[in-house]
Amino acid sequence: MISKKTGAFLGWFVLLLCTGTVCFFLGIILADLITKGWPALSWEFISSGPTEGMTTGGILPAIVGTVLTTVITAIFAVPFGVCCAIYLNEYAKDTSFSRLIRASIRNLSGVPSIIYGLFGLALFVQGLSLGTSVLSAGLTLGLLSLPYIITTTEEALRRVPASMREAALGLGATQFESIRDVVLPAALPGILTGVVLTLSRAAGETAPILFTGAAFYITGTSGALNQEFMALPYHLYMLSTQHQAIEQVRPLAYATALVLLIVIVLLNLTAFYIRYKHRNND
Amino acid sequence: MNTRVRERYDAVFKLLFKTTGMLVIAVLGGIFLMLVWNTVAFFIKVSPVDFITGTQWNPSGSQASYGILPLVVSTTLVTIGAMLIAIPLGIGTAAFISEYAGKRLKNFLKPAVEMLAAIPSVAIGFLGIVVVGPGIAALTGQPNGLNALNGAVLLAVMALPTIVTIAEDAINAVPASYREASYGVGANRWQTLVFVTIPAAAPGIIAAIMLGVGRAIGETMTVLMATGNVSAFPKGFFHSVRTITATIAIEMGEVPYQTTHYFALFAIAAVLFLMTLAANLAGEYFVNRFRKYHAA
Helix, strand or coil, X not given: CCCHHHHXXXXXXXXXXXXXXXXXXXXXXXXXXXXXXXXXXXXXXXXXXXXXXXXXXXXXXXXXXXXHHHHHHHHHHHHXXXXXXXXXXXXXXXXXXXXXXXXXXXXXXXXXXXXXXXXXXXXXXXXXXXXXXHHHHHHHXXXXXXXXXXXXXXXXXXXXXXXXXXXXXXXXXXXXXXXXXXXXXXXXXXXXXXXXXXXXXHHHCCHHHCCCCECCCCCCCCCCCCCCECCHHHHHHHHHHCCCCHHHHHHHHHXXXXXXXXXXXXXXXXXXXXXXXXXXXX | CXXXXXXXXXXXXXXXXXXXXXXXXXXXXXXXXXXXXXXXXXXXHCCHHHHHHCCCXXXXXXXXXXXXXXXXXXXXXXXXXXXXXXXXXXXXXHHHHHHHCCHHHHHHHHHHHHHHHHCCHXXXXXXXXXXXXXXXXXXXXXXXXXXXHHHHHHHHHHHHHHHHHHHHHHHHCCCHHHHHHHHHCCCCHHHHHHHHHHHHHHXXXXXXXXXXXXXXXXXXXXXXHHCECCCCCCCCCCCXXXXXXXXXXXXXXXXXXXXXXXXXXXXXXXXXXXXXXXXXXXXXXXXXXXXXXXXX
């Protein structure tokens, strides 16, 4: 029988080990991508297109494609999500209708991303005849982002004190005017944080764009919305599994992974900055 | 602006906001309908019994067979492996963060977990190929380490942030009075954690696990890249497997529109949908139970 003190020490040690392992996972991911991706990273790599069957050259079209799809995702999902969150937090009472909306949102956030890909294929590519294109992929990612944008926006709206709404209504504003001029500006930093975090997730998603428009190689960066496009995550997938000279392009795959990671980290830091700055204003 | 116009605006926007709410329901309904519609189209051509009990998935053979069992077993195998790794690590980390870590350490550990959650699945899948795979190959002497074990390790990494965050919330939500009562009768911190705090937080911790399971079942890119995708009946952790998600990802790009094979992919997507739905509903049930229990 071990003593109470030894037991407590062993317990603490096991928990420390667990936490250490989780940190080790993160550490090895970052260390491997940075040490092996950094040497292949150069200005040419992010400012030129691929050449000689992807074995040399850069990933500019993939960066442009990812930015374009993310912009479409934002244009579609942000107004849609914010409006729905406004309805839920400002207008809806606890009726079966609002409970049904909330249940739908919870379910949507659990739907696997590949099923969003199928839905995008059925609805946008085939149903609405948008074809495999930037537009289809952006809209598909928009649907995927919707539940997260609604949840974070509602959270931000909930933190606006009821007294502010009451003051606006007391001065004779209609409910819509009180939302537009008082509630939304107050909730804006919280909404932005949620939006940026959600977009960073959307930018890294691969499964939903597999069948809705991502292509392995296209020449040029036309920026046309009805064309297929290259995207950073898809490019990484293709380089690391489908290329004929896999060993030869491995440094390029590492560099692509690092660029993708940097994009995601920058978006996350932006979100943290907005949150931090807002906290100082309180 | 006069009052009539302002009130008109008010009514119009109220309607607009409400419409977006209806559209959200329509999106889920649309996904559901799409799955049901195509699954029914599939069942007209292939009997549901053959689909559910078939042990071979070979849609492009001369004698096409659409048995979902190998895919379901693959998904289950990889998910179980992932949970064997992620559950102890996740709960241990959550307990450490909420009960032992000081403020400074917490300010490092919480962003670290968020950072782990932010890493795209395709990047983790890539590391499965270049780091975990060669590692498993070196340990077992196989030519490459692309097998169920590799997928399980990667899925554990993907599910960990979910489990840690929700389990930590659950442990934090246990009222301080419980711990104080335990300290009061002479228990130390470890005994309090094991015999008081964790049992009190159990429903929340189970919820964390179920949501982690839901995440692991639905994950596509990591398993697609790391498990080798051999479409045979899975033999174990050291063999290549092919999950439901990976099968959809590989085959959807190649099938002609509205063939039996096309419908079959929607049918396995419907099964995937039901599996994640079950895991998420179970998670939600335990979250609610945890809330009620502590509200009382």
